[in-house]
Amino acid sequence: MKRTIVSLLGLVLAAGSLAACGGDDDSAVAASGLSTSNGSSDESVPDDVVVIDTDPAEVTALDNSFRPENIEVPAGTEVVWTNKGRNEHNVLHVDGDDWGVEVEDFQPGASYSHTFDEAGVYRYYCSIHGTTDAGMIGTIVVSG
């Protein structure tokens, strides 16, 4: 699996060159050809993103963090989360979309997958060990 760390700086520079004088938080998203998952314009790409070019893309749920925490995948990629911790976790979408997995189906050793067909920024969290924006959280950036 090829993994590349992409810095926020790189994204911001790219955004700046493409979006010219935009200057708001959505510049990186706009530059990447992405839209936010809920159609709103109040989400931004996180500080660092691991680009994964394999399908499926794998995310590990440790105690208590997702690794990689933030990934970027092409549209149509299946993302697989595996609970390799010793604690129970869940994967819940921040914006309440129809994907995610509850504790009962995500015990240690279990996996869950979802295919992201549309470009966007999809934020998620474990409700036991985090809130929607702190603690055990993660982001899927789906490029078009």
Add this chain to the structure above:
Amino acid sequence: MPTTRRLFAVLLAGALALAACGGDDDDGGSAEGEGDSSDGGTINVPDDHDTIQAAVDAAEPGDLILIQPGTYEESVSVTTDELTIRGVDRNEVILDGGFELDNGIRVTGASGVAIENMTARNYTKNGFFWTGVEGYRASYLTTYRIGDYGIYAFDSVKGLIEHSYTSGSPDAGVYIGQCYPCDAVIDNVVSEHNGLGYSGTNSGGNLLIVNSTFRFNRAGIVPNSGSYELCYPERDTTIVGNLVYSNNQADTPAIDVALLGMGNGILPAGGVGNTIERNRVFDHDLTGIGLLPFPEEDANDVVPPASDDDQPCSEAKGEPTADPATIPDTVVWNPRDNRVIGNVIEDSGMADIGIGSLVDVSGLGNCFADNDISSTAPTDLEALAPCDGQGSGGDWTAGALDLSKFLAEKPPSGDYKTSPVPDDQENMPDAEDAPARPATDVPRDIDVDAIEVPDRPSDA
């Protein structure tokens, strides 16, 4: 500083009120304690707000949330810095999860939050839980019948857990994990009837466990390493002046690691560079102090080199893991460079002090000195590996620890929902009137050198 913040908040609130187009439901604005200087930053529950959560949501940094006796069936989430959340009576202010709610009080990313003088029971996950914070304090807390951990500090630094009691957790009564340096102290805690009295995965660095009692668990104090959390391995925990006894309890709730560790007092499982000194340890079926490996199956990474021992957790988190193809089926975390000195240990089934691994333990750098003991495995361990000078060069295979005993089948886990209900516990002094004291002054200094081996309890 709180006054400035409050003024800003009042001005902001006024501006919002003037600019509002629609008018929202009042959200805590009716609380007499909020924005009302007469209470001096104290928010009362239930007088000002019916629930602890509503009080927390209305609070500003520096506020004291003072909770009157009652049973509060809620799971409280805290994201505001520097709150002091206090019950007026430790035994009568009770958070009850009804075996349906997950955490009693969870503090996420909010620094300096102190929780004092209350009880959490019947939660499916954790009683009192800090994660991702700098500055936390747990004082005069009681937890029982909790599904994972009683008092749980994860990925958090600068903490103090004191004067607290935990029982009936299948994982650990008290847990500090994924931090280096942790800069934390556990002082004057009683932990019993848990799977593990204390567990600390991948934690250490100015982490002190002192003056506390760990008894009637499956295993007592268990610092441990593994790649299922970040910042491995566990290292540099100081364990001094504790009473550790009768950790053979067969009816406790217990996760698999607690079953594996059953019958041991202090058990650094794959721990590195720990100091275990001047503890009184007795009545254990296997070892009083056992230095053992932790074999991790399906690991996420390999064991980092010893040269990384000083790497802070903040840096280690960003390190890439090994290529999965190179990770063995079982990664073995060995106990190395631990110092076991001046402990008083008796009534151990296999050995008062034992060390064993899948590798040659003579090269692991552990040392043993001045312990009051009657047996070791291997035989004459203090001569083989003294803390000062060269070892005797004797036979490390003589009387070697029989690891198969540790793998023997153990009584299955009990149900945490039916674990014992504790007696009333000591209240915090002056709980009704003491001012707010956020966790901005932790940990306090501990004079470790002054701590003596505790006396054996008369009833033990």
